[in-house]
Amino acid sequence: MEKTHNLINGKAFITFAIIAHMTLFSSVLSASAADHYVAPTGSATWALSVSQSTPCSVSTAIANAAAGDTVYFFPGTYATGMQSSNYHIPILNPSNSGTAGAPIVFKSLVPFGAILQGTPYTGTQTAAIIGAYNKTYVTWDGFIVTTQNSSTAALVQIDNSNYITIQNCELIGGTFSNSGNNVAGVIVLDSSYCSVNNNYIHGYIDPNNNHNTAGIWTCNSVGNHFFNNTFYNNTENIYSKYKSDSDVYNNNLLGPLANLSTNANFYVQNYNGLVTSLSIYQNIVIGGGYGISLDTSQNAGNTAKIYNNTFYGQSIGAMGVGTKLTTTWSFYNNIVAGSPQQSVIWTYSAANPGQLDFNNYYSSGKYSARVYDTVCTATTLGNWQTTCKYDLNSVTTDPGFVNPGGNKASDYKRKSYPSNGINGSVMGAYLTGTEVIGVSVIPPRNLGITTVQ
Incomplete structure (x- = not known):
């Protein structure tokens, strides 16, 4: 039977419809797998929690x-308990793992209806509220997550x-x-093949502007996927720190x-190891000194493929490449506009890019790009093309943004x-105007972005 949830007058009712065919997926579920219900004042045993009334x-x-x-969470505020000094283990760390065919799912019955609120620990770096430590195949879906005060x-x-x-x-x-401690809305550490999507992440602020405070922070990660998230009002939005491979944004x-x-x-x-095979595409990046900065502070190289993004309003440039050795990086099919300076791409690197072409540089109505490199410096796109031989097919036309x-x-x-664009493709994050970029639904507590698409 297929189960659907209908909300009537603020209450949840369950209706059932017979389905014609059972799928192979359902056959892998354990015999004891079931739906369970949680409430802020719930006190029933696990066995009885299969009923909404208990x-x-x-x-x-x-x-x-x-x-x-x-596990469905009824609307309300849940006091999740005191955070601890062991920041590796979230307060709500499930005792078990799921499987590929049968994940464990924790889900707010009403989107954004269940508020998970932790009591801050008094130390300098504390445990998170949700997530997973030493687990596999766990999903958290539809929650508001916060603490009682700044911590x-x-x-x-x-x-x-x-x-x-996390979705x-x-x-x-x-x-x-x-x-200097690492503080973020989402930390992915020593973990692989995780998905962080359709989340609204905001308000991670360090008064000293320390870049260790960010919306998302990763380290020692492999094959993780971050998509359709909206970031707003953070010190940095995304911080890929080191030893990450094949992550996609x-x-x-x-x-x-x-x-x-x-x-x-x-x-x-690359603080202490390589960041390799990073893919960054179809993102809209608003503001910041740099839109994207590839720093290589420990002489470790990184590889990044950056394409079909839209950059607007960077005070220094859309992209920066660090002063030490940077290996293969590519930058193409991007639109750069609205910078108060002429500089739209700023590269300090002894290594040539694998691809730097087919970009649209339109900077506050100035038809020029100012690009720096250890080998070649130019103050206009024309000089950059003829003297430095980069961006030979790039342009400085008005991209015609709606607003x-x-x-x-x-x-x-x-x-x-x-x-x-390259091979007759379209530049920028939107290819047709029908794509969903950022979250599909803004939460009710939205603090800055009033509508989405």
């Missing part, structure tokens, strides 16, 4: 949920885990004097940063989509 507590659900179980806490910690999904959530930060809206305009909106730092300078993804749709 929900259990959060702690009971976390202790008992197993492969194939879906140095991540909200989501995926640590030493694989195939974890459709709102992660509300605060102001953190983090003393696409269709995200990276909104204006919180403090100064000198930080990078998307910062890649340039706005904070919504839809502001950067275009009046037309010419095929002036």
Whole structure:
């Protein structure tokens, strides 16, 4: 039987419809897999929580949920308990793992209706509220996650885990004097093949503008996918710190940063190891000193493929490449506009890019690109093309944004989509204007971006 949830007068009712065919997927579920229900004041046993009328507590659900179980959280505020000094393990770390065919799913019955609120620890770096430590195939879906007041806490910690999904959530930060500790809405550490998608991540602010405070922070990660997230009012939006391989970032809206305009909106730092095979495409990046900065502070190289993004309003340039050895990087099919300076791409690197071409540089109405390189310097796109031999097919035409300078993804749709990119493709994040970039639904507590598409 297929189960659907209908909300009538604020209450949840379950209706059932007979389905004609059972799928192979259902056959792999364990015999005990079931739907369970949680409420802020729930106190039933795990066995009784299969009924909506007898929900259990959060702690009971976390202790008992197993492969194939879906745990529905009724609307309300859940006091998740005191965070601890062991930042690797989230407060709500499930006791069990799911499987590929039967994940464990924790889901707000009403989108954004269940608020998970932690009590901050008094130390300098504290545990997150949700996520997974040493687990596989766990999904968190549809929650608002926050703390009672500002603390140095991540909200989501995926640590030493694989195939974890965080989706459709709102992660509300605060102001953190983090003393260099890593603070983020989502931390992915020593974990692989996880998905972070359709989340609204905002308010992660360090008063000293320390880049260790970010919307998402990754380290020692492999094959993770970050897409359709909206970032707003963070010190940095994304920080890929080191030893990451084959992570993918696409269709995200990276909104204006919180403090100064000198930080990078998307910062890649090889602090203690390689960042390799990074793919960044179809993102809209608004503001920051740099849109994307490939830093190589420890003489370790990185490889990044950056294409079909839209950059607007960077105070220094759309892209920066660090002063030490940077290996293969590519930058093509991007639109860069709205910079208060002429500089739209700033590269300091002894290594030549694998691809630097087919970009549209339109900077505050100035038909020029100012690009720096250790080998060649030019102050106009024409000189850059003839003297430095880069961007030979790039242009400086008005991209025709619907509302340039706005904070919504839809502001950067275009009046037309010419095929002036590589191999006759379209430049920029929107290829047709029908794509979803950023979250599909803004949560009710939205603090800055009033509409989405």
